[in-house]
Amino acid sequence: MDDVPAVAAAARTVAELAAVLRGLRQRQARVAGAHRVSYRALAKQAGWSHGIVGGYLSGTSLAPADRFDVLIRLLGATPAEQRALATARDQVEERRRGAVPPAVPAHRVRPAPRHLPGDVAGxxxxxxxxxxxxxxxxxxxxxxxxxxxxxxxxxxxxxxxxxxx
Structure with a gap:
Protein backbone atom coordinates (compact mmCIF):
# COMPACT_ATOMS: atom_id res chain seq x y z
CA MET A 1 0.00 0.00 0.00
CA ASP A 2 1.73 3.14 -1.24
CA ASP A 3 -0.09 6.15 0.20
CA VAL A 4 -1.96 4.99 3.30
CA PRO A 5 -2.94 8.51 4.47
CA ALA A 6 -4.57 9.34 1.11
CA VAL A 7 -6.35 5.99 0.85
CA ALA A 8 -7.51 6.26 4.47
CA ALA A 9 -8.84 9.79 3.88
CA ALA A 10 -10.94 8.47 1.00
CA ALA A 11 -12.56 5.75 3.15
CA ARG A 12 -16.25 6.53 3.71
CA THR A 13 -17.60 3.26 5.11
CA VAL A 14 -16.52 0.55 7.53
CA ALA A 15 -15.95 -1.76 4.56
CA GLU A 16 -13.67 0.78 2.84
CA LEU A 17 -11.72 1.35 6.05
CA ALA A 18 -11.37 -2.42 6.49
CA ALA A 19 -9.91 -2.63 2.98
CA VAL A 20 -7.18 -0.19 4.07
CA LEU A 21 -6.49 -2.36 7.14
CA ARG A 22 -6.22 -5.45 4.93
CA GLY A 23 -3.69 -3.58 2.78
CA LEU A 24 -1.64 -2.87 5.91
CA ARG A 25 -1.90 -6.55 6.85
CA GLN A 26 -0.50 -7.58 3.45
CA ARG A 27 2.30 -5.03 3.73
CA GLN A 28 3.13 -6.26 7.26
CA ALA A 29 3.33 -9.84 5.96
CA ARG A 30 5.79 -8.81 3.23
CA VAL A 31 7.93 -6.93 5.78
CA ALA A 32 7.95 -10.01 8.03
CA GLY A 33 8.77 -12.25 5.06
CA ALA A 34 5.59 -14.24 5.59
CA HIS A 35 2.80 -15.26 3.26
CA ARG A 36 0.30 -13.49 5.50
CA VAL A 37 -0.30 -12.32 9.04
CA SER A 38 -3.10 -14.49 10.43
CA TYR A 39 -6.09 -13.23 12.38
CA ARG A 40 -5.05 -15.60 15.16
CA ALA A 41 -1.56 -14.09 15.36
CA LEU A 42 -2.99 -10.56 15.52
CA ALA A 43 -5.57 -11.65 18.08
CA LYS A 44 -2.91 -13.26 20.25
CA GLN A 45 -0.73 -10.13 20.16
CA ALA A 46 -3.71 -7.89 20.97
CA GLY A 47 -5.29 -10.21 23.53
CA TRP A 48 -8.61 -10.40 21.63
CA SER A 49 -10.50 -13.22 19.98
CA HIS A 50 -9.66 -13.97 16.36
CA GLY A 51 -13.35 -13.49 15.52
CA ILE A 52 -13.17 -9.89 16.70
CA VAL A 53 -10.07 -9.28 14.59
CA GLY A 54 -11.82 -10.92 11.65
CA GLY A 55 -14.80 -8.61 12.09
CA TYR A 56 -12.57 -5.53 12.08
CA LEU A 57 -10.61 -6.63 9.00
CA SER A 58 -13.63 -7.85 7.04
CA GLY A 59 -15.61 -4.67 7.64
CA THR A 60 -18.49 -6.26 9.52
CA SER A 61 -17.72 -4.17 12.60
CA LEU A 62 -15.92 -0.94 13.40
CA ALA A 63 -13.28 -1.23 16.11
CA PRO A 64 -13.63 1.15 19.06
CA ALA A 65 -11.01 3.92 18.91
CA ASP A 66 -8.71 2.36 21.50
CA ARG A 67 -8.74 -1.04 19.81
CA PHE A 68 -8.34 0.53 16.39
CA ASP A 69 -5.16 2.26 17.58
CA VAL A 70 -3.75 -1.03 18.87
CA LEU A 71 -4.67 -2.84 15.65
CA ILE A 72 -3.03 -0.33 13.31
CA ARG A 73 0.16 -0.38 15.41
CA LEU A 74 0.20 -4.19 15.20
CA LEU A 75 -0.23 -3.85 11.43
CA GLY A 76 2.94 -1.72 11.29
CA ALA A 77 1.42 1.68 10.52
CA THR A 78 3.85 4.60 10.78
CA PRO A 79 2.99 7.51 13.10
CA ALA A 80 1.75 9.58 10.11
CA GLU A 81 -0.35 6.63 8.93
CA GLN A 82 -1.70 6.11 12.44
CA ARG A 83 -2.89 9.74 12.58
CA ALA A 84 -4.54 9.50 9.16
CA LEU A 85 -6.16 6.16 9.97
CA ALA A 86 -7.44 7.37 13.35
CA THR A 87 -8.99 10.42 11.67
CA ALA A 88 -10.54 8.22 8.98
CA ARG A 89 -11.95 5.87 11.62
CA ASP A 90 -13.53 8.76 13.52
CA GLN A 91 -15.07 10.14 10.31
CA VAL A 92 -16.52 6.74 9.40
CA GLU A 93 -18.04 6.49 12.87
CA GLU A 94 -19.51 10.00 12.56
CA ARG A 95 -21.05 9.10 9.20
CA ARG A 96 -22.59 5.97 10.72
CA ARG A 97 -24.05 7.93 13.62
CA GLY A 98 -25.36 10.63 11.31
CA ALA A 99 -27.04 8.17 9.01
CA VAL A 100 -30.81 8.45 9.13
CA PRO A 101 -32.34 5.11 10.10
CA PRO A 102 -35.23 3.91 7.94
CA ALA A 103 -38.58 5.26 9.02
CA VAL A 104 -40.46 2.86 11.27
CA PRO A 105 -44.20 3.34 11.75
CA ALA A 106 -45.37 4.07 15.30
CA HIS A 107 -47.16 0.74 15.33
CA ARG A 108 -47.18 -1.92 12.73
CA VAL A 109 -50.51 -2.37 11.02
CA ARG A 110 -51.27 -6.03 10.74
CA PRO A 111 -53.95 -7.44 8.47
CA ALA A 112 -57.02 -8.85 10.14
CA PRO A 113 -56.86 -12.64 10.41
CA ARG A 114 -59.14 -14.52 8.04
CA HIS A 115 -59.55 -17.90 9.66
CA LEU A 116 -63.18 -18.53 8.77
CA PRO A 117 -64.42 -19.74 5.40
CA GLY A 118 -66.01 -17.24 3.01
CA ASP A 119 -69.70 -16.32 3.13
CA VAL A 120 -72.17 -18.77 1.60
CA ALA A 121 -75.28 -17.63 -0.31
CA GLY A 122 -77.68 -19.89 1.56
Missing part, protein backbone atom coordinates in the same frame (compact mmCIF):
# COMPACT_ATOMS: atom_id res chain seq x y z
CA UNK A 123 -78.25 -23.15 3.38
CA UNK A 124 -80.99 -25.73 2.96
CA UNK A 125 -82.62 -28.31 5.20
CA UNK A 126 -83.05 -26.23 8.36
CA UNK A 127 -86.69 -25.30 8.18
CA UNK A 128 -87.81 -27.69 10.94
CA UNK A 129 -85.01 -26.60 13.32
CA UNK A 130 -85.70 -22.92 12.68
CA UNK A 131 -89.43 -23.46 13.32
CA UNK A 132 -88.62 -25.01 16.72
CA UNK A 133 -86.46 -22.00 17.67
CA UNK A 134 -89.17 -19.60 16.50
CA UNK A 135 -91.80 -21.44 18.59
CA UNK A 136 -89.62 -21.25 21.72
CA UNK A 137 -89.03 -17.55 21.23
CA UNK A 138 -92.71 -16.85 20.46
CA UNK A 139 -94.11 -18.30 23.72
CA UNK A 140 -95.45 -15.34 25.77
CA UNK A 141 -93.56 -14.83 29.07
CA UNK A 142 -96.68 -15.49 31.20
CA UNK A 143 -97.13 -18.98 29.67
CA UNK A 144 -93.50 -20.05 30.18
CA UNK A 145 -92.97 -22.52 32.99
CA UNK A 146 -89.16 -22.39 32.92
CA UNK A 147 -86.32 -20.32 31.57
CA UNK A 148 -85.62 -21.45 28.04
CA UNK A 149 -82.02 -21.60 26.95
CA UNK A 150 -81.28 -22.55 23.35
CA UNK A 151 -78.01 -23.10 21.60
CA UNK A 152 -77.03 -23.70 18.04
CA UNK A 153 -74.02 -25.93 17.51
CA UNK A 154 -72.12 -27.20 14.54
CA UNK A 155 -68.77 -27.24 12.85
CA UNK A 156 -67.04 -24.05 11.75
CA UNK A 157 -68.42 -22.36 8.68
CA UNK A 158 -71.93 -23.88 8.67
CA UNK A 159 -73.80 -20.64 9.37
CA UNK A 160 -74.46 -20.65 13.11
CA UNK A 161 -74.33 -16.86 13.48
CA UNK A 162 -76.81 -16.43 10.64
CA UNK A 163 -79.23 -19.41 10.80
CA UNK A 164 -81.96 -17.82 8.69
CA UNK A 165 -79.96 -18.23 5.49
Missing amino acids: FTGRHRELAELDALAATPPERRTAVVISSVSGTAGVGKPNPEN
Whole structure:
Protein backbone atom coordinates (compact mmCIF):
# COMPACT_ATOMS: atom_id res chain seq x y z
CA MET A 1 0.00 0.00 0.00
CA ASP A 2 1.73 3.14 -1.24
CA ASP A 3 -0.09 6.15 0.20
CA VAL A 4 -1.96 4.99 3.30
CA PRO A 5 -2.94 8.51 4.47
CA ALA A 6 -4.57 9.34 1.11
CA VAL A 7 -6.35 5.99 0.85
CA ALA A 8 -7.51 6.26 4.47
CA ALA A 9 -8.84 9.79 3.88
CA ALA A 10 -10.94 8.47 1.00
CA ALA A 11 -12.56 5.75 3.15
CA ARG A 12 -16.25 6.53 3.71
CA THR A 13 -17.60 3.26 5.11
CA VAL A 14 -16.52 0.55 7.53
CA ALA A 15 -15.95 -1.76 4.56
CA GLU A 16 -13.67 0.78 2.84
CA LEU A 17 -11.72 1.35 6.05
CA ALA A 18 -11.37 -2.42 6.49
CA ALA A 19 -9.91 -2.63 2.98
CA VAL A 20 -7.18 -0.19 4.07
CA LEU A 21 -6.49 -2.36 7.14
CA ARG A 22 -6.22 -5.45 4.93
CA GLY A 23 -3.69 -3.58 2.78
CA LEU A 24 -1.64 -2.87 5.91
CA ARG A 25 -1.90 -6.55 6.85
CA GLN A 26 -0.50 -7.58 3.45
CA ARG A 27 2.30 -5.03 3.73
CA GLN A 28 3.13 -6.26 7.26
CA ALA A 29 3.33 -9.84 5.96
CA ARG A 30 5.79 -8.81 3.23
CA VAL A 31 7.93 -6.93 5.78
CA ALA A 32 7.95 -10.01 8.03
CA GLY A 33 8.77 -12.25 5.06
CA ALA A 34 5.59 -14.24 5.59
CA HIS A 35 2.80 -15.26 3.26
CA ARG A 36 0.30 -13.49 5.50
CA VAL A 37 -0.30 -12.32 9.04
CA SER A 38 -3.10 -14.49 10.43
CA TYR A 39 -6.09 -13.23 12.38
CA ARG A 40 -5.05 -15.60 15.16
CA ALA A 41 -1.56 -14.09 15.36
CA LEU A 42 -2.99 -10.56 15.52
CA ALA A 43 -5.57 -11.65 18.08
CA LYS A 44 -2.91 -13.26 20.25
CA GLN A 45 -0.73 -10.13 20.16
CA ALA A 46 -3.71 -7.89 20.97
CA GLY A 47 -5.29 -10.21 23.53
CA TRP A 48 -8.61 -10.40 21.63
CA SER A 49 -10.50 -13.22 19.98
CA HIS A 50 -9.66 -13.97 16.36
CA GLY A 51 -13.35 -13.49 15.52
CA ILE A 52 -13.17 -9.89 16.70
CA VAL A 53 -10.07 -9.28 14.59
CA GLY A 54 -11.82 -10.92 11.65
CA GLY A 55 -14.80 -8.61 12.09
CA TYR A 56 -12.57 -5.53 12.08
CA LEU A 57 -10.61 -6.63 9.00
CA SER A 58 -13.63 -7.85 7.04
CA GLY A 59 -15.61 -4.67 7.64
CA THR A 60 -18.49 -6.26 9.52
CA SER A 61 -17.72 -4.17 12.60
CA LEU A 62 -15.92 -0.94 13.40
CA ALA A 63 -13.28 -1.23 16.11
CA PRO A 64 -13.63 1.15 19.06
CA ALA A 65 -11.01 3.92 18.91
CA ASP A 66 -8.71 2.36 21.50
CA ARG A 67 -8.74 -1.04 19.81
CA PHE A 68 -8.34 0.53 16.39
CA ASP A 69 -5.16 2.26 17.58
CA VAL A 70 -3.75 -1.03 18.87
CA LEU A 71 -4.67 -2.84 15.65
CA ILE A 72 -3.03 -0.33 13.31
CA ARG A 73 0.16 -0.38 15.41
CA LEU A 74 0.20 -4.19 15.20
CA LEU A 75 -0.23 -3.85 11.43
CA GLY A 76 2.94 -1.72 11.29
CA ALA A 77 1.42 1.68 10.52
CA THR A 78 3.85 4.60 10.78
CA PRO A 79 2.99 7.51 13.10
CA ALA A 80 1.75 9.58 10.11
CA GLU A 81 -0.35 6.63 8.93
CA GLN A 82 -1.70 6.11 12.44
CA ARG A 83 -2.89 9.74 12.58
CA ALA A 84 -4.54 9.50 9.16
CA LEU A 85 -6.16 6.16 9.97
CA ALA A 86 -7.44 7.37 13.35
CA THR A 87 -8.99 10.42 11.67
CA ALA A 88 -10.54 8.22 8.98
CA ARG A 89 -11.95 5.87 11.62
CA ASP A 90 -13.53 8.76 13.52
CA GLN A 91 -15.07 10.14 10.31
CA VAL A 92 -16.52 6.74 9.40
CA GLU A 93 -18.04 6.49 12.87
CA GLU A 94 -19.51 10.00 12.56
CA ARG A 95 -21.05 9.10 9.20
CA ARG A 96 -22.59 5.97 10.72
CA ARG A 97 -24.05 7.93 13.62
CA GLY A 98 -25.36 10.63 11.31
CA ALA A 99 -27.04 8.17 9.01
CA VAL A 100 -30.81 8.45 9.13
CA PRO A 101 -32.34 5.11 10.10
CA PRO A 102 -35.23 3.91 7.94
CA ALA A 103 -38.58 5.26 9.02
CA VAL A 104 -40.46 2.86 11.27
CA PRO A 105 -44.20 3.34 11.75
CA ALA A 106 -45.37 4.07 15.30
CA HIS A 107 -47.16 0.74 15.33
CA ARG A 108 -47.18 -1.92 12.73
CA VAL A 109 -50.51 -2.37 11.02
CA ARG A 110 -51.27 -6.03 10.74
CA PRO A 111 -53.95 -7.44 8.47
CA ALA A 112 -57.02 -8.85 10.14
CA PRO A 113 -56.86 -12.64 10.41
CA ARG A 114 -59.14 -14.52 8.04
CA HIS A 115 -59.55 -17.90 9.66
CA LEU A 116 -63.18 -18.53 8.77
CA PRO A 117 -64.42 -19.74 5.40
CA GLY A 118 -66.01 -17.24 3.01
CA ASP A 119 -69.70 -16.32 3.13
CA VAL A 120 -72.17 -18.77 1.60
CA ALA A 121 -75.28 -17.63 -0.31
CA GLY A 122 -77.68 -19.89 1.56
CA PHE A 123 -78.25 -23.15 3.38
CA THR A 124 -80.99 -25.73 2.96
CA GLY A 125 -82.62 -28.31 5.20
CA ARG A 126 -83.05 -26.23 8.36
CA HIS A 127 -86.69 -25.30 8.18
CA ARG A 128 -87.81 -27.69 10.94
CA GLU A 129 -85.01 -26.60 13.32
CA LEU A 130 -85.70 -22.92 12.68
CA ALA A 131 -89.43 -23.46 13.32
CA GLU A 132 -88.62 -25.01 16.72
CA LEU A 133 -86.46 -22.00 17.67
CA ASP A 134 -89.17 -19.60 16.50
CA ALA A 135 -91.80 -21.44 18.59
CA LEU A 136 -89.62 -21.25 21.72
CA ALA A 137 -89.03 -17.55 21.23
CA ALA A 138 -92.71 -16.85 20.46
CA THR A 139 -94.11 -18.30 23.72
CA PRO A 140 -95.45 -15.34 25.77
CA PRO A 141 -93.56 -14.83 29.07
CA GLU A 142 -96.68 -15.49 31.20
CA ARG A 143 -97.13 -18.98 29.67
CA ARG A 144 -93.50 -20.05 30.18
CA THR A 145 -92.97 -22.52 32.99
CA ALA A 146 -89.16 -22.39 32.92
CA VAL A 147 -86.32 -20.32 31.57
CA VAL A 148 -85.62 -21.45 28.04
CA ILE A 149 -82.02 -21.60 26.95
CA SER A 150 -81.28 -22.55 23.35
CA SER A 151 -78.01 -23.10 21.60
CA VAL A 152 -77.03 -23.70 18.04
CA SER A 153 -74.02 -25.93 17.51
CA GLY A 154 -72.12 -27.20 14.54
CA THR A 155 -68.77 -27.24 12.85
CA ALA A 156 -67.04 -24.05 11.75
CA GLY A 157 -68.42 -22.36 8.68
CA VAL A 158 -71.93 -23.88 8.67
CA GLY A 159 -73.80 -20.64 9.37
CA LYS A 160 -74.46 -20.65 13.11
CA PRO A 161 -74.33 -16.86 13.48
CA ASN A 162 -76.81 -16.43 10.64
CA PRO A 163 -79.23 -19.41 10.80
CA GLU A 164 -81.96 -17.82 8.69
CA ASN A 165 -79.96 -18.23 5.49
